[in-house]
Amino acid sequence: MSNMGYAGHMELHEPELREVPVTAVLAALADDVRLQIVRTLAEGGGEYACGTFEFGVSKATRSHHLKVLREAGLTRTRVAGTSRYVRLRREELERLYPGLLDAVLAAPTRA
Amino acid sequence: MSNMGYAGHMELHEPELREVPVTAVLAALADDVRLQIVRTLAEGGGEYACGTFEFGVSKATRSHHLKVLREAGLTRTRVAGTSRYVRLRREELERLYPGLLDAVLAAPTRA
DNA sequence: TCCAATGTTCGAGTATCGTCGAACCAACGG
DNA sequence: CCGTTGGTTCGACGATACTCGAACATTGGA
Numbered sequence: 001m002s003n004m005g006y007a008g009h010m011e012l013h014e015p016e017l018r019e020v021p022v023t024a025v026l027a028a029l030a031d032d033v034r035l036q037i038v039r040t041l042a043e044g045g046g047e048y049a050c051g052t053f054e055f056g057v058s059k060a061t062r063s064h065h066l067k068v069l070r071e072a073g074l075t076r077t078r079v080a081g082t083s084r085y086v087r088l089r090r091e092e093l094e095r096l097y098p099g100l101l102d103a104v105l106a107a108p109t110r111a
Numbered sequence: 112m113s114n115m116g117y118a119g120h121m122e123l124h125e126p127e128l129r130e131v132p133v134t135a136v137l138a139a140l141a142d143d144v145r146l147q148i149v150r151t152l153a154e155g156g157g158e159y160a161c162g163t164f165e166f167g168v169s170k171a172t173r174s175h176h177l178k179v180l181r182e183a184g185l186t187r188t189r190v191a192g193t194s195r196y197v198r199l200r201r202e203e204l205e206r207l208y209p210g211l212l213d214a215v216l217a218a219p220t221r222a
Numbered sequence: 223t224c225c226a227a228t229g230t231t232c233g234a235g236t237a238t239c240g241t242c243g244a245a246c247c248a249a250c251g252g
Numbered sequence: 253c254c255g256t257t258g259g260t261t262c263g264a265c266g267a268t269a270c271t272c273g274a275a276c277a278t279t280g281g282a
Contacts, residue, residue: 031269064270064271081280
């Protein structure tokens, strides 16, 4: 009955947004791959399986970026079967950082 | 030769804002020292000599951060005598990234 | 039961970042 | 001139960040 060594039963680390320094939120957004993920989540508006985000990186790297987003308080993850469904924490973000996400999303894709 | 503004032969690199990827702007803001500098500039509204920003780092580090801000298109620098005066590029930022700077500045200082 | 699918974690390589002291430079004031 | 002042640059350091392949865990189906 050991559950050692793997995160299958571990709780996903999803911090309270107010515990996250704004610099961490900005750092999470300051990466091309992660910004593409966030854009996809924002445009779709709902949940996406991790595998959705095919942006030219390996699945290990993708998993890493999703973890960064989650631990920066930007996303929430729901586990279902072998898949994990990710969604943006829009309302919470809007409450704590009004206008921030919209401003970033409105920015030109390629500057 | 005119004596007008002979500010040494070093050219400051101040890119056009549209040439700067938004991720670079976000990365520039995603540091505590730099965010404090930006806050100071925004609250004061005008120009500040580099020496103004005493945030517990050496002057070499301060100079580095000011360079990062400048090259991310966030600030402009005017050379006068032995001093350099830094100011925020608010209007340009507002035009290209409407609401972004305000949202960041409105964020809680101590998250 | 075995296998494929979906993700995560590990270990390592490379790159970039933040930091400092020391050396440097240009401008100013005696 | 010479020294001081304001600031930059250099070289180095340790810490982080991004990336990948490989190995692993969990689920669900043949």
